[in-house]
């Protein structure tokens with residue numbers, strides 16, 4: 001599915017990267033608030049869902065080549081974080097749904113966890 | 117080796133938000149050099165965990181990365197408190213990090229195991245009250 005589909009499924013607000021939503025096709029995602037877990041287990045995930053809201057999230061995404069970050073449960077990243085994402089070409093969205101629901105909705109829509 | 121490229125970084129302990137800058141710089145440089153994506157990923161993850169550890173456990177330090185056609189060597193040296201029991205510290209889930217660190221998404225005790233997992237060789241030299249030097253190798 002495309003990031004546009006992801007955005008619709010989650011009713012997410014796009015904070016940066018709106019222009020590329022239709023082109024970017026994604027096939028797997030991971031969800032975690034612990035960046036070390038993401039670093040340990042993430043393999044070619046294109047999306048990271050997280051309730052953690054700090055610059056280390058962007059750094060983790062950058063180092064793992066994650067293309068899209070989704071902040072769950074209404075976490076609003078500040079301007080510094082959005083700017084960091086913009087500079088690195090990382091797409092950022094924000095949804096009011098909680099982690100469990102967000103992951104479930106995406107899974108049901110066809111997005112899977114991928115290999116571990 | 118004569119065609120080694122050496123990169124040096126001072127890691128500041130003062131600003132957690134900047135932790136990882138050195139790792140992302142190295143990642144960018146390795147990419148430019150045309151190093152394989154798998155090797156770049158391994159180096160990026162291992163160095164990032166090590167860099168975070170230097171900031172949260174050891175008051176910062178220095179990282180030297182040496183790139184040759186055969187391998188990438190990372191040497192992370194700090195003058196922090198040292199690690200009392202290395203075997204214990206290497207266990208997945210073992211962490212002495214305070215809750216503030218956990219709230220930042222680290223401190224799950226996965227750092228050292230991750231560094232080992234993503235490198236071909238890892239050596240820890242540590243002395244209590246003097247500091248810790250971690251040397252990691254990723255073969256190309």
Ligand SMILES: Nc1ncnc2c1ncn2[C@@H]1O[C@H](COP(=O)(O)OP(=O)(O)O)[C@@H](O)[C@H]1O
Nearest residue numbers: 169173174205211212213223224225226227228
């Ligand atoms: N550079 C270091 N200096 C001193 N202690 C360290 C250093 N790196 C790791 N440690 C110790 O080893 C433990 C395990 O490290 P790690 O696996 O990275 O987990 P975490 O950083 O999540 O606590 C740390 O909690 C800390 O006690």
Ligand SMILES: [Mg+2]
Nearest residue numbers: 169223227228
């Ligand atoms: Mg650590």
